[in-house]
Each structure stands twice: as C-alpha cells, then as structure tokens.
Amino acid sequence: MRIPLVLITTVSLMLSTIAATAGSIEFEEAGFSIDTLDIKTKSPFAQPITMALPAKGGFAANVNVQIQEYPGTLQEYLDLSVGQLDQMGLRILDQSISDAELVMEYEGVMQGRLLHFYAKAVKRGKSVYLATATDSADNWANTAAELKSVVDSLKLK
Numbered sequence: 001m002r003i004p005l006v007l008i009t010t011v012s013l014m015l016s017t018i019a020a021t022a023g024s025i026e027f028e029e030a031g032f033s034i035d036t037l038d039i040k041t042k043s044p045f046a047q048p049i050t051m052a053l054p055a056k057g058g059f060a061a062n063v064n065v066q067i068q069e070y071p072g073t074l075q076e077y078l079d080l081s082v083g084q085l086d087q088m089g090l091r092i093l094d095q096s097i098s099d100a101e102l103v104m105e106y107e108g109v110m111q112g113r114l115l116h117f118y119a120k121a122v123k124r125g126k127s128v129y130l131a132t133a134t135d136s137a138d139n140w141a142n143t144a145a146e147l148k149s150v151v152d153s154l155k156l157k
Contacts, residue, residue: 044069051150053143059113061135061143063150070128077121077128078102090117103152107137116140120151129156 026033039048045068052062070077078097081104085092090108097103102121107114114137121130131154133147 039067053146056139056142057136059115059136059139061133061139061147063131063133063147065154066130066132068128068130069126070123071126074099074102074121074123074128077123078104081121114138116144118144118148118151120154122154122156124156129154 023036023038024033025036037048039046045066047064047066050062050064052060054060072080074097078095081102082092082095085106085108088108088110090106090110092104092106094105095103100122103119104121105116105118107116109115115134116137117132117134119130119132121128123129131151133151135143135147
C-alpha cells in the first residue's frame, strides 16, 4: 500500500516540476497565458513565435522571431541582407550595427502591398536570432512604437 502512494507522490512531484519549468507567455491585457513550444531543432531555420495585432485594412501587423543558421559575422549578415533586400526591391530606411546587434528599418512592396519592416538581429555562435515587425506602410505610424518596443526587447539567454 505504501509503494503506490510513494510512487504516486513521486510522479506527481516530477510532473509538477516539469510543468513549472515549461516556458509560458502571459498576456495581461487579454487575460490569458499559454505555454510555449521549446524549439530544440538542428534545422538551419526555425520560427518559434509569431504574434499579430488585429487586422486593419486587410493586414495584421505582426512580430516574428526566427533562428537562422549563419556561421559568418554580423557584418557579413548585414551585407547579405542588404543584397537580398535590394534584389527584392525593398528600400533600407535606416540601419545600425554594433558587435552585439544589427537593427534595420526598410519598406517595399510585397505581394502587391506596401509594407514597412523593423528588424533586430543578434548573433550567437553559428546562429542569428532575428526579430522582425511588419505592418502596412499606411498604418506604420499607428503601430510603430509598440512593434519596435517588442522587437527591441529581444534578448538572448
């Protein structure tokens, strides 16, 4: 009789410990929280989170975080990104780079819609962690402060 009780207690403690260590996101104003998926992948690309505001004018402003395998330097990543944006017809509005991070703001037409982007890239090891905010260019003035704040909050642990 004692063995099952000890076993049940031990398993319950283990499960509560697992649940307590799982990451979660809390949305205070919306009144809920949700556990996160833990990206443990050897894939060269992962997008562990996408968050969106309510749609306005047929487009939902959003922020996503990508983890990209990239063995080069942050300057090389910037050079590659500038070339790719140019090929896509997107125009860089502002950029800054330090040893630790890269921040870019750019805009252009994608899928027939003029979009505005704000991105922060942080490099660690052979990976770049990229947070990008996107909204329609005509709504950017309304959402820029909030979206930029979220992107700027990206920190590596």
